[in-house]
Amino acid sequence: MxxxxxxxxxxxxxxxxxxxxxxxxxxxxxxxxxxxxxxxxxxxxxxxxxxxxxxxxxxxxxxxxxxxxxxxxxxxxxxxxxxxxxxxxxxxxxxxxxxxxxxxxxxxxxxxxxxxxxxxxxxxxxxxxxxxxxxxxxxxxxxxxxxxxxxxxxxxxxxAQLKMLRYQLNPHFLFNTLNAISTLILDRDNATANRMVQGLSSFLRHSLDNDPMQRVTLRQELDALTLYLDIEKIRFAERLRIETGIDEDCWRALLPSLLLQPLVENAIKYAVAKQVAGGLLRIEAEREGAQLVLRVIDDGPGCQSMENGDLPPGKGVGLRNTRERLHVLYGENSGFSVRNRAPGIEVTLRLPFETSQTIGD
Structure with a gap:
């Protein structure tokens, strides 16, 4: 007592x-x-x-x-x-x-x-x-x-839900990367294999060390995404082409860390890896009023069985993961849509446009 x-x-x-x-x-x-x-x-x-x-x-x-x-x-x-x-x-x-x-x-x-x-x-x-x-x-x-x-x-x-969603690394990515490293070692291309191991180590360290509740600027997000894309560039070489279109005002916008990585991984898996000639991956960001609009676009075959912006069961786990993270963090103030292009798929994310200054105020 x-x-x-x-x-x-x-x-x-x-x-x-x-x-x-x-x-x-x-x-x-x-x-x-x-x-x-x-x-x-x-x-x-x-x-x-x-x-x-x-x-x-x-x-x-x-x-x-x-x-x-x-x-x-x-x-x-x-x-x-x-x-x-x-x-x-x-x-x-x-x-x-x-x-x-x-x-x-x-x-x-x-x-x-x-x-x-x-x-x-x-x-x-x-x-x-x-x-x-x-x-x-x-x-x-x-x-x-x-x-x-x-x-x-x-x-x-x-x-806990955000951490679960944030830490869901696609096992296909790890398997393909390790398999590529193994192939490079067997081919005695040790320099490339070492570069790939270092890139994988840097990406995993960044993804595991960052607090999943923390938000980063778009510039920091793209810097982290570059660590991932450097690994994929070693795998696909000239088959992977990357473009960006970022409005100047968007570089300082805040978003959940590694929000775009599952979308980029999904595009590489379905649009680049499945085409002999590879494919184009484009990342766009613009401001529309009080919202930050992000787009991940590819020129792959698209998804003919998609209905009302929903992918068929068993496909697009990364997309569903990202949509769930947005919903948990922002609720009705966020948006997520997927649509077929000619060719390819466009994934659009909408979230409140916030900066460190607006949060401080």
């Missing part, structure tokens, strides 16, 4: 409780003094409201202990338990306070059982107000804590 009380998150709540508790009973004492002045009571009468406030503060601490101990009970059972406790507390406050009051009012002492019961119930409204306020604040804090835990759980799930 002592450890729980000293937990960093509990200390501010304890301060709040004592501030409200002592402040509330202090206000009750002040109200009693004002009443005494308004009704012309003797100068020493302040001891009566002081006794009532002191007893109220002590008795409600007992009620607080009961509430904290039995808080796990269902609301109806908790209420049934608190009603007799409140009645007994009211009677105790009245008994002690009335012993002080009779020094100023001899007729205030009850003479019959009915008067005693009536006087004993005199502080019920104060105690009901205290218990109601305490339970209301406690239920509110409990609801707030559950909301914070829910948000934290959603945030953790959100980050």
């Amino acid at each position: 002592a450890l729980a009380a000293t937990h960093p998150l509990d200390i501010p709540r304890q301060h709040v409780f004592w501030l409200l508790h002592l402040g509330g009973w202090g206000a009750y004492f002040a109200q009693g003094c004002l009443y005494a002045v308004a009704h012309g009571k003797p100068s020493g009468y302040w001891v009566v409201p002081a006794t009532a406030a002191t007893m109220g503060a002590l008795v409600t601490l007992g009620l607080r202990f009961v509430l904290r101990t039995c808080w796990v009970l269902p609301p109806r059972r908790l209420l049934a338990l608190m009603i007799p406790m409140i009645l007994a507390s009211s009677a105790l406050i009245d008994f002690v306070t009335r012993e002080v009051l009779v020094d100023f009012c001899e007729t205030c002492k009850p003479t019959t059982r009915l008067e005693f019961i009536a006087y004993s119930l005199g502080y019920i409204y104060v105690l009901l107000a205290w218990v109601g306020a305490y339970m209301g604040i406690k239920y509110y804090r409990q609801f707030q804590s559950e909301t914070e835990r829910t948000l934290a759980a959603r945030s953790m799930a959100h980050q």
